[in-house]
Amino acid sequence: GDSVTQMEGPVTLSEEACLTINCTYTATGYPSLFWYVQYPGEGLQLLLKATKADDKGSNKGFEATYRKETTSFHLEKGSVQVSDSAVYFCALIQGAQKLVFGQGTRLTINP
Amino acid sequence: GAVVSQHPSRVICKSGTSVKIECRSLDFQATTMFWYRQFPKQSLMLMATSNEGSKATYEQGVEKDKFLINHASLTLSTLTVTSAHPEDSSFYICSAGLAGGIPGDEQFFGPGTRLTVL
Numbered sequence: 001g002d003s004v005t006q007m008e009g010p011v012t013l014s015e016e017a018c019l020t021i022n023c024t025y026t027a028t029g030y031p032s033l034f035w036y037v038q039y040p041g042e043g044l045q046l047l048l049k050a051t052k053a054d055d056k057g058s059n060k061g062f063e064a065t066y067r068k069e070t071t072s073f074h075l076e077k078g079s080v081q082v083s084d085s086a087v088y089f090c091a092l093i094q095g096a097q098k099l100v101f102g103q104g105t106r107l108t109i110n111p
Numbered sequence: 112g113a114v115v116s117q118h119p120s121r122v123i124c125k126s127g128t129s130v131k132i133e134c135r136s137l138d139f140q141a142t143t144m145f146w147y148r149q150f151p152k153q154s155l156m157l158m159a160t161s162n163e164g165s166k167a168t169y170e171q172g173v174e175k176d177k178f179l180i181n182h183a184s185l186t187l188s189t190l191t192v193t194s195a196h197p198e199d200s201s202f203y204i205c206s207a208g209l210a211g212g213i214p215g216d217e218q219f220f221g222p223g224t225r226l227t228v229l
Contacts, residue, residue: 004154043115043220089155099218101154
């Protein structure tokens with residue numbers, strides 16, 4: 001079945017550092033890809049998405065590009081802030097409209 | 112934006128008792144609600160999909176008699192864990208989808224409920 005694999009966390013960075021959280025997927029067709037973010041005490045929020053190959057999703061300074069050839073959707077940000085501390089989930093959806101999530105990556109940004 | 116609440120946020124119960132978790136869409140009507148379960152350091156696993164006024168559709172391996180789902184109105188879905196046991200201890204998360212929404216980006220998530228069964 002479809003699956004999503006994220007890099008192991010936790011990830012700890014200093015403010016203004018560059019961030020990459022790796023995400024790769026396995027799917028039989030052409031899924032839509034998502035990054036969700038969960039801030040402490042809150043529900044998951046959609047951060048960005050891409051629906052076809054080579055699409056780039058972006059929001060709040062974060063970017064991810066749908067790479068069909070490497071089946072990847074890595075999350076990047078050039079300069080992180082303390083407020084970016086959260087758990088990030090990569091996910092895909094296909095066909096039956098069911099979200100398939102990665103295991104989540106906890107990110108902590110120190111001032 | 113659309114807000115989904117869950118109640119309670121945490122619950123501790125004795126083995127053998129039943130626990131009800133509520134999921135509410137506060138400012139929109141949700142024809143479809145989803146229930147997920149998350150184990151520590153693992154991804155969210157979809158348990159069931161419920162549509163207002165009809166029976167829930169359970170994922171393979173999820174006991175429908177143990178995890179009772181009711182979606183009686185467009186703003187409320189409930190998950191009841193019946194005869195809970197320690198292995199049911201987990202983080203339960205609901206999400207709500209808008210009618211006619213695009214799959215994925217039209218799901219709004221609740222903050223989750225931490226269930227601990229002693």
